[in-house]
Amino acid sequence: MDILSFMFTNTILLILFSGIADGIDVFTSSQSVSDGRTLVSRDGIFELGFFSPGSSKNRYLGIWYKKIAVKTVIWVANRSNPINDTTGLLMINRKGNLVLLSRNNGVVWYTNIQKGVQSPVVQLLDSGNLVLRSENDNDSETFLWQSFDYPSDTLLPGMRLGWDLRTGLDRRLSAWKNSDDPSPGDFTAGVELYQYPDIVAWKGPNKYVRTGPWNGLRFSGAPMLRPNSIFENGFVWNEPEVYQVYTVKNKSLISRYMLNQNAYQGQHYIWNEKAGNWMMITYIPRDICDNYDRCGPYGSCVSTEVPPCQCLKGFKPKSSQNLYTMDFNPGCERNKPLYCQKGDGFIKYVGLKVPDTTNSWVNRSMSLKECRARCLQNCSCMAYTPTDIREGSGCALWFGDLIDIKLVQDGGQDLYIRMSASEVEPKGNDKVKIAVTIPIAIFIVAGVLLVSCYICSSRASSKGARENDVINDRNIEGQREDSEVQLFDLALISKATNDFSIDNKLGQGGFGPVYRGTLVDGQEIAVKRLSRSSGQGLTEFKNEVALIAKLQHRNLVKLLGCCIEGEQKMLVYEYMPNKSLDFFIFEKTRSKLLDWPKRFHIIGGVARGLVYLHQDSRLRIIHRDLKASNVLLDNEMNPKISDFGMARSFGGDQFEGNTNRVVGTYGYMAPEYAIDGQFSVKSDVFSFGILVLEIISGKKNRGFYNPGNGLNLIGHAWDLWKEEKAVQLIDPLLKESCNLSEVARGIHIGLLCLQQHPEDRPNMSSVVLMLGSDTTLSKPKQPGFLMERKSPETDSTSSKLESSSTNDISMSILEGR
Structure with missing residues (x-):
């Protein structure tokens, strides 16, 4: 026996009889934790012991959640030095250090405390923190x-x-290499100690994602980390420490943030006790614009634009060639050069993730006025911003080119960029005129709106409208606080639609007809007129107005206003000249106009619109009736999701709901919704999966029926997938224009969205990433609703679509069990 084995065996013999009993949270220098034994925190939340990850046979010392069925490891001691047998032993040595030993490896891991300590103990806290402390000292500052x-x-x-x-x-955080190997991968995250500290994630040695610095309320480029009802972020920045920390507002909520090496994402999860799984509530990067320096110097990345890279006002592309590709962009240059000696100025840019802070300077005691003066004095200073947006105080300056700028749809902060004096907004008297004119204009418009509201209310009352048909004053006021909804006069709408002429009728929805109209100024509109006999009552109408008025996204239909006079209720939308998606893909002649690039563009646009609804808008919104007829197309074939009458909104801490009134279109509904009335964002994901298959195949899900096996389009696609013949699903009209591997990937993604159980389906943000990358996709499980009970005639919706241009609802009402 060699000396190492002899020493280890003697150590084991000395402490074997003083090993800890399972279930305790503390052990002393006379005790130890051997493989097969565990340390459990006082309230049984966390457990420490030895484990083997995935299919690996190596043994590691780690901490995991004790009460959760899905074993989730949150910390590993010997990440890079596994033990290849079950002789692992955790103990406190004579110098007071925590040491991990094994028979074959000797000392595997240790804490390396330099100063000695009397009566040391090791304790696993309910926070998940493993601490080494003096026996009588519980102060966290002196661990x-x-x-x-x-x-x-x-x-x-x-x-x-x-x-x-x-x-x-x-x-710093570092991702596991893979599920079998907890050693550090090349995906890491931490705080960069620039003058203006920033949280950065690295892919190998290169910057990959940047949140933007803390501005007193949030990180300027990470709206998903803004204040919400689930967790609260904090950032400490003082002489002794610089760090980010988060807390959960509901102490019973189990939450974790982790780095995923496979997806190269930082992912925030909460435990869903009801479903028995982890639910991802946010992640980064969310879109192409989160990737570091996507658009080069002075380029601003706008995720809703194509291409996403746009030059800031006052700048132009460096190259006349179209270099705004996914992988390379040379950035922008000034329209007019700076002339510091003759005096420059600044242009204010609103709602940005501020630039990379590598070359920055900070003084947190300055006022914004002093900050501007300091930047103006230095010809190398290119921009400034307040470090605390709550009071507009503090000063951050940038020197050199400004890179990694992003337009933040709901957040960001102001950035003042140095410009040639000729590029700067008018000064002096012009500013005074603007300052005076704008408030007056706002006052006049507000007065007109108030008078209009009073007249509309008076007319409704004078016509004896029923009590339940009158919009409650508080609801109207609540809506106006968040949005400006234009109130159209009935006479104006009637004139625009030629007295609702049959020649102007675009389609018939479940809640009433839709008409095309032209306003006096020539603007074309689409008017959804609520029929008295429709299923959509005042509640659904108010819901649609309140929801759509708050939504602003290029892939959502735009609400221009509404009309409420007596029993007349109408919604006025932008007119979509190319009608709806089903007008093209289900008709042989017109479907030729949609080649594969256009169809792929439509799939991506709908996906981005759903991401906005599910996580980027101020409310979490579940559409509940996504289908081809509710996807409108503008004159450039850009898709816009419409019809929010059945949509449901939730607060930041809600992800699902239950209803006894199931609404939507059978054939597009998720199984858990159609059968049990349970809906969530994953219900929309299921509907999106059906839409993808319909776009690729040119066939309706419920219009497709195989009498031999009773399969609908979902079942047919699943059979082809299992037989590795998925490309046979492709619309024959696409074969000349399509990239087979790209279409096959689309079918794969569609089937992932159609999986039977909601927890197996990806969220829409992951779908967007799948569509825009070549990452390996997981294997889909069996979809829901593979079979049709009978051969359908055409479609099972409760309405017939002619040539819809806007919100024509098709819905079925089922009684929930």
């Missing part, structure tokens, strides 16, 4: 060592991501 200072791939509530400047400790 001798703690696992929270040496994170693996996971950040828990209360953990600090960043620096202790007194000791030089840098707390």
Whole structure:
């Protein structure tokens, strides 16, 4: 026996009889934790012990959730030094260090505390923190060592991501290499200690994602981390420490943030006790614009634009060639050069993720006025912004080119960029005129709106409208607080539609007809007129007005206003000249106009619109009636999701709902919704999956029926997929224009969206990433609703579509069980 084995065997013999009992949270220098034994936090939340990840046979010391059925490891001690047998032993040595031993490897891992300590103990806290402390000292500030200072791939509530400047400790996350190997991968995240600190994720040695610096309320480029009802972010920036930390508002909520090496994403999860799984509530990067320096110097990335890279006002592309590709962009240059000696000025840009802070300077005691003056004095200063947007105080300056700028749809902050004096807005008297004119105009418009509201209300009352047909004043006021909805006069709408002429009728929805109209100024509109006998009552009407008025996205139909006079209720939308998607893809002649690039563009646009509804808008919105006839096409064939009469909105901490009144279109509904009335964002994902198959095949899900096996389009696609013949699903009209591998990937993504169980389906943000990349896709499980009960005639909706241009609802009402 060699000396190492002899020493290890003797150590085992000495402490074997003093090993800990399962279930305790503390052990002393006379005790140990061997493979097969565990340490459990006081309230049974976390457990420490030895484990083998995935299919690996290697043994690691780690911490995981004790009460969760899905074993989720949040910290690993010996990440890069696995034990290849079951002789692992955790103990406290004579110097007070925590040491991990094994028979074959000797010392596998240790804490390396330099100063000695009397009566050391090790404790696993209910926060998930493993600490080494003196027996009689419970002060977290004097822990001798703690696992929270040496994170693996996971950040828990209360953990600090960043620096202790007194000791030089840098707390960073690093992803597991894969599910079988917890050793550090090349995807890492931490705080960069520039003058203006920033949270950065790296892919190998290169910057990959940047949140933008903390501005007093949030990180300027990460709207998903803004204040919400689930968690609260904080950023500490002082002489001793610089770090980010988050806490959950509901202490019973189980939450974790982790790095995913396979997806190269930072993902925030909460535990869904009802479903028995982890639910991802946000992630980064969410879109192409989150990737570092996507658009080059002075380029602003706008995720809703094509191409996404746009030059800031006052700048132009560096190259006359179209270099705004997915992989390379040379950036922008000034229209007019700076002339510092003769005096420059600044243009204010609103709602941006501020540039990379590598070459920045900060003074947090300055006012914004002093900040501007400081930048103006230095000809190398290119931009400035307040460091605290709550009071407009503090000063951050940038030197050199400004890179990694992004337009943030709902957030961001103001950035003042140095420009030639001739590019700057008018000064002096012009500013005074503007300052006076705008408030007066706003006052006049507000007065007109109030008078219009009073007249409309008076007319409705004078006509004896029933009580339940009158919009409650509080609801109207609540809607106006969040949006400006134009109120159209009935006479104006009647004139625009030629007295609702049959020649102007675009289609017939479940809630009433839709008419084309032209306003006095020549603007074309689409008017959805609520019929008295329709299923959509005042509640649904108010719901649609309130919801759509708050939504602004290029892939959502735009509400121009409404008309409410007596029993007349109408919605006025932008007119879509190319009608709806089903007008093209289900008709042989017109479908030729939609080649594969156009269809793929439509799939991507609908996906981006759903991402906005599900996570980027101020409310989480579930559409509940997504289908081809509710996807409108503008004059450039850009898709716009319409018809929000059946939509449901939720607060930031809600993800699903239940109803006894199932509405929508059978054939597009998810199984859990159609059968049990349970709906969530994953219900829309299911509907999107059907839409993808319809766009690719040119066939309706319920219009397709195989009498031999009773399969609908979903079942047919699934059979072809299993037989590795998925390309046979492709519309024959696409064969000349399509990229077979791209279409096959589309079918694959569609089937992932159609999986039977909602927890198996991807969220729409993941779908967008799948559509825009070549990452490996997981294998889909069996879809829901493979069979038709009978051969359908055409479609099972409760309405017939002619040539819809806007919100014609098709709905079926089922009684929930």
